[in-house]
Amino acid sequence: MVTLDGRGSRDADGTIAGYTWTQTGGTPTVTLSSRTVVQPTFEAPAVTTATTLTFSLVVRDDRGANSTASTVGISVNPPAAGTVSGRVRFTRIPTTAGSGLNYGNPQLQPARGVLVRAVAAGNPGNVLATASTDANGDYNMSVVGNTDINIVVVSQMLRDAGQPLPRWDFSTRDAEEGDANNPLPYTYTDGQTFNSNTGTGHNIDIPSGFNSSGTVTGTRASAPFAILDTVYRALQLVLSVAPNTDFPELVLDWAPNNPGSQTFFDMSATPQLIVLSADPTEDTDEFDQHVIAHEFGHYIEANYSRADNIGGAHGLGDKLDIRVAFGEGFGYAFGAIVLGDPVSVDTFVDNGINVSSTFNVETNPATNPPGSPSGNFGCWCSESSVWSVLWDLYDSNADANDGVALGFPAIWNVLINDQRATPAFTSIFSFISAVKNENPVSAAAIDTLLSAQNTSSIADIWGTGETHVPGAVAAAVTAGAFGATPASFCSACLARSHAS
Numbered sequence: 001m002v003t004l005d006g007r008g009s010r011d012a013d014g015t016i017a018g019y020t021w022t023q024t025g026g027t028p029t030v031t032l033s034s035r036t037v038v039q040p041t042f043e044a045p046a047v048t049t050a051t052t053l054t055f056s057l058v059v060r061d062d063r064g065a066n067s068t069a070s071t072v073g074i075s076v077n078p079p080a081a082g083t084v085s086g087r088v089r090f091t092r093i094p095t096t097a098g099s100g101l102n103y104g105n106p107q108l109q110p111a112r113g114v115l116v117r118a119v120a121a122g123n124p125g126n127v128l129a130t131a132s133t134d135a136n137g138d139y140n141m142s143v144v145g146n147t148d149i150n151i152v153v154v155s156q157m158l159r160d161a162g163q164p165l166p167r168w169d170f171s172t173r174d175a176e177e178g179d180a181n182n183p184l185p186y187t188y189t190d191g192q193t194f195n196s197n198t199g200t201g202h203n204i205d206i207p208s209g210f211n212s213s214g215t216v217t218g219t220r221a222s223a224p225f226a227i228l229d230t231v232y233r234a235l236q237l238v239l240s241v242a243p244n245t246d247f248p249e250l251v252l253d254w255a256p257n258n259p260g261s262q263t264f265f266d267m268s269a270t271p272q273l274i275v276l277s278a279d280p281t282e283d284t285d286e287f288d289q290h291v292i293a294h295e296f297g298h299y300i301e302a303n304y305s306r307a308d309n310i311g312g313a314h315g316l317g318d319k320l321d322i323r324v325a326f327g328e329g330f331g332y333a334f335g336a337i338v339l340g341d342p343v344s345v346d347t348f349v350d351n352g353i354n355v356s357s358t359f360n361v362e363t364n365p366a367t368n369p370p371g372s373p374s375g376n377f378g379c380w381c382s383e384s385s386v387w388s389v390l391w392d393l394y395d396s397n398a399d400a401n402d403g404v405a406l407g408f409p410a411i412w413n414v415l416i417n418d419q420r421a422t423p424a425f426t427s428i429f430s431f432i433s434a435v436k437n438e439n440p441v442s443a444a445a446i447d448t449l450l451s452a453q454n455t456s457s458i459a460d461i462w463g464t465g466e467t468h469v470p471g472a473v474a475a476a477v478t479a480g481a482f483g484a485t486p487a488s489f490c491s492a493c494l495a496r497s498h499a500s
Helices: 223-241 289-304 322-339 383-394 407-416 428-438 440-452
Strands: 016-025 051-061 070-076 082-092 107-110 115-120 123-132 138-143 148-154 156-159 168-173 204-206 250-253 264-266 272-275 343-350 353-360
Touching: 082 148, 082 223, 115 138, 115 156, 123 138, 123 148, 123 156, 148 204, 156 223, 168 223, 223 250, 223 289, 223 322, 223 407, 264 289, 272 289, 289 322, 289 343, 289 407, 322 343, 322 383, 322 428, 383 407, 383 428, 383 440, 407 428, 428 440
Parallel strands: 082 204, 168 250, 250 272
Antiparallel strands: 016 051, 051 070, 082 107, 082 138, 115 123, 115 148, 156 168, 264 272, 343 353
16 A cells, blocks of 8 residues: 655645645556545555656645645556476386386476466466476576466477577477467466465476376376477487587477377478377377487488488388488487487387387397398398498497497588488488598498498498399399489388388
């Protein structure tokens, strides 16, 4: 309550008979308890910035004469800003090699890099403050004091044009909902209302919507955030070698009605799109980190290198077009590098049983690549051989045939330079030729990796002199002419749940 005071008014030859108060400036206009008393009062208005309200006082003496107006200014300040902080975690259902998703062992993990909004209680459209969580899932933001608020977590990682490089906009959405060109990211709120002046933290744990037996019992709220957390890890890998990267907008299309076994990257969409399976009775991808990282690898290859992958069905041990073999092999190697885990796990449901497809990209056999049928073997036309060679170029584990440890910078440097501009098809030939040129000291050790995959010492981007030509593809290729004209990237390669 504010009190205006006219008691200092004097009349030299008489007495004060009346008072008249008028608000002459400032907004909002307030209501005085009375305009004609010596000490009127009013309620201080709620303001968001410092405001000055001005009032004039005219007094009348006992002879009816009015004084000149006197003016007073009243400063009204907004409530002190409250600091709102807390931690956001999402529920991850872990995978078990060979057994699929382990619904009985849910794990709370930090939701990293996602948007958090403080909104006016009961009015989510009135956003009072926005922040992003850090590497621990923590958020901290300043909100107008003495305000009842809710916290809303948004399945979006955003660093926009208003900030210096790097920049990105990754979100998990149902691409078929709402405006087809601007579907909204998923959000989660626990609905709890609290006052921004309380000075206490507000933590949020996002549930999975599954019970311990794998039955959906509620909204699968954690799925969009589990997906983004894998993207967060991929983002950190790229930033470690290219800290000023400007990432094209990417939508990760996940929705409960997305059918199983349809997972792919689509560069032609606007914005670019990764579609993920979401049917828990057949195949759901939100907790399959290697699958998500694999598809993000396609996004990276297509945007920062060149991807001539023509697509088509493919499986472990298949003899493939050199473009498909490299693109898919790169995707799996990239996923393993992102996660720091060479054991790739893809869960699905087979005849009602929760199972998984598992293979180790570090395995570097002399004959059969991991998972290949009897009689097939590694070669330049095998995605299995490609992922094994790329992983061994990266890792520092000196296993069989592996005496190379170049790390991710060497791979990235070739991707964004030689591989991007090669006049040949993008393949193991164009890639390894550039790696050897950039790292001549490691050339002999790289040849050892290739030999273990039934691939000759790579002399140039064309595969000149390659002598390992499996009979199934011998008629389709000629040694020394594996590719000479760049092809366009195709995103329609559909094989089980880990399609390109």
